[in-house]
Amino acid sequence: VRGDEDEAAEAHAHPQPPYAFSSGDELLRLCREHGLEMFELVLANECAWASEAQVRARLLHIWQVMQACVERGFRQTGLLPGVLKVRRRAPRLYRQLTESGTVRPLDVMDWVNAYALAVNEENAAGGRVVTAPTNGAAGIVPAVLHYYRRFESGANDDGVIRFLLVAAAMGMLYKKNASISGAEMGCQGEVGVACSMAAAGLVAALQGTNEQIENAAEIGMEHNLGLTCDPVAGLVQIPCIERNAMGAVKAVNAARLAMRGDGSHKVSLDQVIATMRQTGADMSTIYKETSQGGLAVNVPEC
Template identity: 45%
Template sequence: MKSIKSLYNIGHGPSSSHTIGPERICLDVLKHYDGDYYKVILYGSLSFTGKGHLTDSIIKEVLKNVDIEFSNDLHIEHPNTMDIIVYRNQEIIGHERYYSIGGGAIRRRGDDWIEENDIYPHKSFEEIKNYCLKENLSLYDYVYHFEGESIKDYLKEVWRVMQEAINIGLHTEGFLPGKLKVKRKAKALLYSQKNKVSIELRLVSAYAYAVSEVNASGGLVVTAPTCGASGVLPSVLYYLKDVYKYNDQMIINAIATAGIIGNIVKHNGSISGAEAGCQAEVGTACSMAAAAYSQLESGQISVIEYAAEIALEHHLGLTCDPIDGYVQIPCIERNAVAAHRAINAGNLAELLTSTSLISFDTIVETMKETGNDLLDTYRETSQGGLAKKYKAKVEKELKN
């Protein structure tokens, strides 16, 4: 498996596969070609939801002199496919096809030079668990052992950016960009005085909304494992620091543990909504947050595994159908719900670990198969589900 640095990318939202990935693709093209004009053709999810995800904006920012075409062709190798044709003095000097494969990672057709070296020798949770038990290591010790001490500094920066996103989101009001006119809610949630609402519900929701609203605005966030799911893990960790007073080093250890869970899903399943629906994004984020919560509250590998399994299991089949392609509805609310589910999964796992019958590896495999069975319309195309219903509602209202 790759370094968890590949999982925890720091970049601008609202979508790791639709903004961070395309930005890196454009920058990679500029390293290899000296063009004076570019034509970009977007396919699949990049085409159907590109405008709402600000894909065209980030491409224009990087390439400058560029025309962008949104293709309806679905006969493509990957749902996030992007062609770049490079011109110099009105002649084509390059034609490359890239894939934005989730979490900001990219691949170029016919070439594997973008691939990073494997850091970890193990490929499944079972293998990792057995190694840790044999060597008397915690999951975060396992990370530090194979990544080296430098990963701790990187995770400190990850935690800093996560906290900064929460603080920015909590102090920003108004509306999110785009035609949906979604009102920012993080600050209102933080200062809500409704007596029947628990402190945990109010604070965790406020923190999740804060990060998700920063992400939806194109602000700086951490993919955990993606931009669209970037509010789940930070909100749980910030709550635990704020209320339970866990220190930063403990939080960083929990982030390392969560990284192993996300890495396993990325390696054996998918973290891309365009490949496997939102179960791959928010479902994985919930699983990572549940593992982090259990690392802090229990520390037992068996509890961590069960918490991660519960969290992912109960997101199976979750579709990715953002309205008008914006990472706003249902994405932001979904981050908050998943954050609470992560805490519940952690608590339930601690009570019932001895009764667990399903391994984490089994649920990852199941999620991948479920994602393959989802119709294309439910995989980040805004062509089905809630997005389709909302579009029909708007069209009906316009006719009347």
């Protein structure tokens, strides 16, 4: 027989979030019903386990680790470990951008590329990265966050917190309703998910509507559907490092497309997640992290 005290003790030991959701539609509905911005809802859920001050501090710590990773990636030179002898490119690109006497419109894209390359070159060398949502796709979220802080007027730590809370919510939806594993979904489950997370996070940081956030997340995945995972020599270098740069640029573009609209669109986030899951299930195993197909068999290892 369980009494009120037993139930109270269990509730204290296993707190429940006030706004539980398992789909994009549920998330949007809860936001509408309670008059909340998406980041506010996710923050309230996180506060079931920690105080708001603790949650904010931990999110900013994640951002600090991302910044430190990029800084290391810009400093380190030479070849990455492994038989491919891939040379780091982030330091040279960083030097070119900082030493250039002119500012061209597309330099912003070069900076996004540099941030992503720096992180994934660090990952390939065994450096410390933030798993977002995987190590192989770890460059996209920090690259887009760096873009936000460097190039968007009014960017601040509150925007970083909004970004990370919403990006995390998107990651939860993919993990619950599909997968974030390249071995199960191909690279659409890694770079595709990271692109979707970063696009949604950027819209949140820029104070877009909940509908625009959901739209950005959908765009970020829709145009990564079917992306294969075929690492040459089994190393997270080719095509993985460049692919993160491409995914980061795509995330910024997805966010901008969504921000230019009113949030209404034909394909929902839930539909694109279901499509990604089915595509991954249908994809041959040779294209899912086994290095038995694609670039992995057509590019010599040395």
